[in-house]
Amino acid sequence: MDFLLNFNILFFIAAYLAGSIPFGLLLANTFAGVNIKEHGSKSIGATNVLRVVKETNPALAKKLSVATVILDALKGTIVLLIAIAMGASESTLWGIAVLAVLGHCYSIFLGLEGGKGVATGLGVFLVLIPIPTLIGAAVWIFxxxxxxxxxxxxxxxxxxxxxxxxxxxxxxxxxxNAPMYIIAFIIYYKHIPNIVRLVKGEEKKVI
Structure with missing residues (x-):
């Protein structure tokens, strides 16, 4: 029991569980009545929310997609900010960041399936390496x-x-640089099917 009461362990568990919350799935199901795990790319991320919900309600699709990005980003950010307020070490913070992304990509609530980790990665990076993240976000948007x-x-x-x-x-x-590389690797790994489609020229555009 002492193990479970350890300061770092509690934050690591909280980070993974928070990361595991499938906001895209919940939002699409609640407000659009559609299970995005059964449509489109079957991902729980914002892009699939936009693509699937857009088929029936384009205006709602954009709102749900934006909400998904924000909530997925906040999953890791909130745990990190609480940990910072409680004086967690830098190594603990990066452990939280890695586990939040892992939770999103391999959610305990979805049988260890999940999203691609981009928004959650953006959220944790924004707290820990804000300036590089803003540069990357500008590249992403452009x-x-x-x-x-x-x-x-x-x-x-x-x-x-x-x-x-x-x-x-x-x-x-x-x-x-290992924690940053681990997060980047997880996100790249989850995008392997997309990379294959990009090479074949089969990846769909978001219009």
Missing amino acids: CGKVLKVSSLSSLLGLTGVVIAALFMNNGLEVGS
Whole structure:
């Protein structure tokens, strides 16, 4: 029981459970009456919410998509801010960040299935490496406007965050870039099907 009362362990569990909340699924089901796990790419992320709900209610689709991005980002952000307020160490904060992204991508509430981790990754990066994240977010938005391909824009934005962090004194204070690389790897790994479709020229655009 002492193990479960450990300060760090409690935050790690909270981060994973918060990350596991499938907001996209809940919002689409509650407000549009559709199960996005059964339609489109079957992902619980904002892009699939937009694509699926847009078929029946375009105006609502945009609102739910934006809400999904915000809520998915806040999943890790809120736990991090509470941990910071309670004096958690830098290494603990990065552990929280990794577990929040893992929770989103491998949700305990969805049989270890989940989303791609982009919004949740953005949320935790914004707290821990804000300037590189803002640079990456600008890349993400610009590429999204120009390319109209959500997955490619997300990956380019993520790459922008990593590169910016490395140039700006590594962006980290834990003595290692490993946590950032782990989060980036998880997101890239979850995008492998998208990368394959991009190579084949089969990835759909978001119009």
